[in-house]
Amino acid sequence: MHNIKQKIKQNKTLDFIFSGKVLFLLPAFTLISIFVIYPLILAVGYSFTDYYLLKPNDISFVGFDNYMEIAYDKYAKKAFFNSAKYVIYIVPLQVILSLFLATLIAKKSKTNTLFRTAFFSPYILSIIVVSLLWKNILDPNSGIVNEFLASLGFAKQEFFSDPNLALPTISFIILWQGISFQMLILMAALQDIPSSLYEAASMEGANAWQKFQHITLPSIKGQVVFVLIVVTTGTFKIIIEPLVITNGGPQGSTSSILLYMFEQGTRYRQIGYASAITVIFAIILIMIAFVQRKLVKEEGR
Amino acid sequence: MKGITVIRLLKYIVLIAFAILFLFPTVWMFVSSTKTVAEISAEIGSIQSFIPNFSNMQNWLVPYQEMFSRFNFSIHFFNSVFYTFIIVLGSLLVNSLAGYALAVFDVPFKKFITSALIILIIFPFQSVFIQIFIIINQWNLTNTVWGLALPHIGSAFYIYLFMVFFQKIPNELRESAYIDGASNWKIFTKIVVPISKPIFMTIGILVFVGAWNDYVWPLMVFTEESKYPLSVAVNIMNETKPAYLNQVMAGLTVTTIPILLIYILGQKYITPQNSSSGIK
Numbered sequence: 001m002h003n004i005k006q007k008i009k010q011n012k013t014l015d016f017i018f019s020g021k022v023l024f025l026l027p028a029f030t031l032i033s034i035f036v037i038y039p040l041i042l043a044v045g046y047s048f049t050d051y052y053l054l055k056p057n058d059i060s061f062v063g064f065d066n067y068m069e070i071a072y073d074k075y076a077k078k079a080f081f082n083s084a085k086y087v088i089y090i091v092p093l094q095v096i097l098s099l100f101l102a103t104l105i106a107k108k109s110k111t112n113t114l115f116r117t118a119f120f121s122p123y124i125l126s127i128i129v130v131s132l133l134w135k136n137i138l139d140p141n142s143g144i145v146n147e148f149l150a151s152l153g154f155a156k157q158e159f160f161s162d163p164n165l166a167l168p169t170i171s172f173i174i175l176w177q178g179i180s181f182q183m184l185i186l187m188a189a190l191q192d193i194p195s196s197l198y199e200a201a202s203m204e205g206a207n208a209w210q211k212f213q214h215i216t217l218p219s220i221k222g223q224v225v226f227v228l229i230v231v232t233t234g235t236f237k238i239i240i241e242p243l244v245i246t247n248g249g250p251q252g253s254t255s256s257i258l259l260y261m262f263e264q265g266t267r268y269r270q271i272g273y274a275s276a277i278t279v280i281f282a283i284i285l286i287m288i289a290f291v292q293r294k295l296v297k298e299e300g301r
Numbered sequence: 302m303k304g305i306t307v308i309r310l311l312k313y314i315v316l317i318a319f320a321i322l323f324l325f326p327t328v329w330m331f332v333s334s335t336k337t338v339a340e341i342s343a344e345i346g347s348i349q350s351f352i353p354n355f356s357n358m359q360n361w362l363v364p365y366q367e368m369f370s371r372f373n374f375s376i377h378f379f380n381s382v383f384y385t386f387i388i389v390l391g392s393l394l395v396n397s398l399a400g401y402a403l404a405v406f407d408v409p410f411k412k413f414i415t416s417a418l419i420i421l422i423i424f425p426f427q428s429v430f431i432q433i434f435i436i437i438n439q440w441n442l443t444n445t446v447w448g449l450a451l452p453h454i455g456s457a458f459y460i461y462l463f464m465v466f467f468q469k470i471p472n473e474l475r476e477s478a479y480i481d482g483a484s485n486w487k488i489f490t491k492i493v494v495p496i497s498k499p500i501f502m503t504i505g506i507l508v509f510v511g512a513w514n515d516y517v518w519p520l521m522v523f524t525e526e527s528k529y530p531l532s533v534a535v536n537i538m539n540e541t542k543p544a545y546l547n548q549v550m551a552g553l554t555v556t557t558i559p560i561l562l563i564y565i566l567g568q569k570y571i572t573p574q575n576s577s578s579g580i581k
Contacts, residue, residue: 031455
């Protein structure tokens with residue numbers, strides 16, 4: 001008996017199991033296997049089938065048909081293209097504006113605390129609240145923005161039903177909410193820069209722009225890269241705003257990858273097709289993570 | 302010196318312009334939720350629409366009463382509280398235990414498990430929700446709180462954050478208790494958890510806000526309207542004709558207040574450092 005106990009103690013794996021330590025890991029391990037790893041495997045598997053939600057017993061293998069179909073599906077292409085557009089509209093502006101505002105209010109003072117609170121306020125609203133709020137504010141008939149434009153003598157704008165205007169408008173709304181948090185991260189980074197660096201530069205006669213270029217930017221490069229990555233991944237994950245505000249319309253002009261996948265999976269119940277979109281989306285996420293690793297490594301040098 | 306004053310003035314003009322841009326929607330939401338529909342449309346486009354009507358304070362809550370009775374709002378509010386509670390509790394328990402095991406125990410294949418976790422952080426819930434729905438559907442968990450909550454509890458990211466935190470706790474603290482014969486479970490609950498309040502608060506707040514604001518997943522899991530959380534209910538409210546603007550804004554305000562409270566109460570646990578350090 002004692003001998004067996006001794007043996008168990010010597011074997012790392014057996015000791016981990018019999019000492020009950022395994023119970024610490026088991027719940028999380030089970031949940032993550034079922035709800036993260038298994039769905040990823042399912043997505044790859046289903047993407048090669050014609051799985052239709054209501055006919056789970058009638059599934060056949062279709063090879064790469066789903067992927068080919070995406071290449072010819074006008075609306076799928078539009079959704080992918082739109083996601084790229086969201087990234088182009090949102091990411092650079094959000095990084096630049098949050099950096100700009102962070103620089104203006106980084107110095108600790110009472111007025112700056114007030115501005116900080118004001119700039120941070122959109123963050124406490126949930127995405128659904130932000131979407132519904134702006135949907136009402138920009139309403140073509142009774143929204144305050146259009147009333148304001150009209151009182152200035154401008155024409156009313158169909159912010160959400162004009163295909164050329166809808167995506168930029170939704171990008172603006174996302175930007176409006178997103179700036180706040182990124183600004184806080186960059187502000188904290190700015191406050192960590194020792195003021196002696198700036199004093200030394202002033203003594204050598206550097207102007208404000210030179211200080212920004214040679215002291216500020218290099219000191220916060222890590223956080224800027226972080227913000228860049230977070231905003232890019234976040235922008236690829238857009239779904240609630242277009243779903244709630246325009247339902248992807250008009251004519252699919254605001255749909256995103258995730259929204260299109262959601263529609264194919266829930267409304268049209270084409271699980272096979274939706275899974276092919278999932279796989280492509282996962283590949284995009286892997287590519288972003290890859291770029292992130294590279295950037296962070298370079299930063300570490 | 303004159304140049305500097307002009308720049309300062311310009312700076313404040315820019316700051317005030319941005320402050321107005323960031324504040325006006327939220328102010329309008331709060332103020333409109335206290336007015337009558339007639340007042341809102343009469344004042345629209347004027348500065349008046351951002352100022353509460355102080356001569357009429359006794360009627361400020363009327364839109365709230367109307368909204369609660371018209372949409373059964375208290376049921377949805379209770380649903381949101383209940384779902385969020387389950388997810389926060391489950392998430393803190395499950396992820397802290399796993400993080401602790403990886404930080405402290407001699408876990409077999411530890412290196413492999415840790416790197417697998419970091420890779421899994423890449424794939425957020427939203428990327429596979431169609432497949433998760435198939436699983437929930439096959440297990441007949443649609444329209445149940447478990448269907449909603451279970452997929453949200455285990456999180457590679459939170460396990461990682463817990464692990465990094467627990468690794469910093471000095472070994473001596475645990476070892477002396479171990480020699481005294483305390484079990485691993487006792488050491489965790491009696492020694493480790495009490496000194497780890499900051500990480501539990503930070504992750505608790507992140508999970509709370511995420512669960513409270515969740516929209517797409519409840520929309521997929523629930524088909525019975527009585528089970529909808531607030532986020533889904535306010536959208537229905539906005540789409541139900543006739544939509545009274547003051548009631549909609551009251552609904553949005555009620556949805557926002559718990560989050561506002563959480564941020565005020567947990568202010569010191571939500572710092573940019575906390576949220577960014579885990580990624581790098």
